[in-house]
Amino acid sequence: MIPLHRSAEVTAAHKNGTPIVALESTIITHGMPYPQNLDVARQVEADIRAAGATPATIAVINGHLHIGLEDDQLSALAQAKGVAKLSRADMAACIATGRTGATTVAATMIAAHLAGIAVFATGGIGGVHKGAENTFDISADLLELAQTPVTVVAAGAKAILDVAKTLEVLETQGVPVITFGQDSFPAFWSSTSPLKSPLRMDDPVQIAAAHRVRAELGLPGGQLVANPIPAAAEIPAADLAPIIATAQKDASTHGITGKAVTPYLLQRIFELTEGRSLTANIALVRNNARLASKIAAALALNTA
Ligand code: PSU
Ligand code: MN
Numbered sequence: 001m002i003p004l005h006r007s008a009e010v011t012a013a014h015k016n017g018t019p020i021v022a023l024e025s026t027i028i029t030h031g032m033p034y035p036q037n038l039d040v041a042r043q044v045e046a047d048i049r050a051a052g053a054t055p056a057t058i059a060v061i062n063g064h065l066h067i068g069l070e071d072d073q074l075s076a077l078a079q080a081k082g083v084a085k086l087s088r089a090d091m092a093a094c095i096a097t098g099r100t101g102a103t104t105v106a107a108t109m110i111a112a113h114l115a116g117i118a119v120f121a122t123g124g125i126g127g128v129h130k131g132a133e134n135t136f137d138i139s140a141d142l143l144e145l146a147q148t149p150v151t152v153v154a155a156g157a158k159a160i161l162d163v164a165k166t167l168e169v170l171e172t173q174g175v176p177v178i179t180f181g182q183d184s185f186p187a188f189w190s191s192t193s194p195l196k197s198p199l200r201m202d203d204p205v206q207i208a209a210a211h212r213v214r215a216e217l218g219l220p221g222g223q224l225v226a227n228p229i230p231a232a233a234e235i236p237a238a239d240l241a242p243i244i245a246t247a248q249k250d251a252s253t254h255g256i257t258g259k260a261v262t263p264y265l266l267q268r269i270f271e272l273t274e275g276r277s278l279t280a281n282i283a284l285v286r287n288n289a290r291l292a293s294k295i296a297a298a299l300a301l302n303t304a
Contacts, residue, residue: 002095004115006056007068013054014116019296021048021289022067022112022120022150025059025102028074029083030263031123032278033270038078040282042071044121044289051293058111060086063098067115077102085259087140105152106144109222113148118211118299120152121292123285124188125224126262127157127166130248137261138169146173150222151211153292155229155284156186156193159237159244160265163187163195170224171198176214178207179226180291186228189280190237197226204291208298227291233283235276243272 006014013020023044028037045055056068059077066073077083077100084101086094088110094101103111105125112120126139145152156179157166167185170177179185179197187193201207207225214223247268256264269277 002065002114005064005066006115007066007070009054010056010068010115017300019053019119019293019300020056020117021053021292021296022108022115022117023048023055023057023289024105024108024120024122025057025077026085026104027123027285028057028078029080029102030085031266032281033267034079036278036282038075040285041074041078043282044285047286047289048121048293051290051297053293053296055289056112056115056117058103058108060091060094060099060101060103062100063095065095065111065114067111067117085263087259088144089140105141105154106139109144109148109150109152112150118150119292119296120150121285121288122152122154123281123288124156124158125152125154127161127163128169129261130160130162132162132165135257137258139262142166142169142173142175145170145175145224146221148222149211149215149220151207151225151292151295152222153225153227153288153295155188155288156226158188159190159240160247160262160269163193167195167198173221174219175221176210176223177226178210178223180207180228182228186226187237188284189229189235189240189277191228191231191234193237204294205298207295211295211299225291225295227284227288229280229284230287233280235273235280240269240273243269246272
């Protein structure tokens, strides 16, 4: 099996059976600008430690699969240029050729599962893009949730996606979509959407129990936990709609396709909101890290 390079604190947490929360690295390299990306990555790790769990930021560095980064590695990754964006399709090639790549939700789930980590916190998952009936642009994140047993805590799906179609694909793929503490499915920058969440739970212990029961039933795949952005940090959907429309128009004018679509839209929305989208993004990722820590703690208790 391919060697896993665990950070010192992840190695210790494994030995002690204490909770671990995986974190992706694409959000650092492709989701936010430097230096805010590094500040946020450090802050989210600190939030997880403060909640009594251990953070494991995942990335491929010079062909090595890292489960948990030391601070110098995190800092280098946040500033590196030309880092590959790795989804399920890209991971093996990146490792085989000794390159450096940041893991998306899909690739982070694969690596976390290999490393025995069951809970993962991020900002938003990839989904079905608007216009997917023409472009077929559906994130591999959705199919990963159907096959890899990791519980992913996100703030719902971004309004740059077709959220209704995203929920349909998740349902078809048999992925439980559990919204934490409310009936409405959250829309990333906004705490609510017009869509009802398929499932709701109000207690992280129940979410951990559902994770375990899925495995006991012999069902493959994970769970998507949708955690609404804290109300104080949200951007109303009505404010964002015209901005998203502009960003999407710009993407098509510039011929942006494939893997470049999500990073382009995020960057454009950051510019058009004069940084407000990033402030909201930071608040929701931190909120997700805290909930993921509670779920990981509940799972660790039951498996100890
Ligand atoms: N959502 C964000 N920031 C991000 C991403 C999503 O708010 O950086 C990244 C995640 O890594 C996610 C990926 O897995 O984009 C989805 O990309 P695609 O749509 O190309 O599958
Ligand atoms: Mn895509």
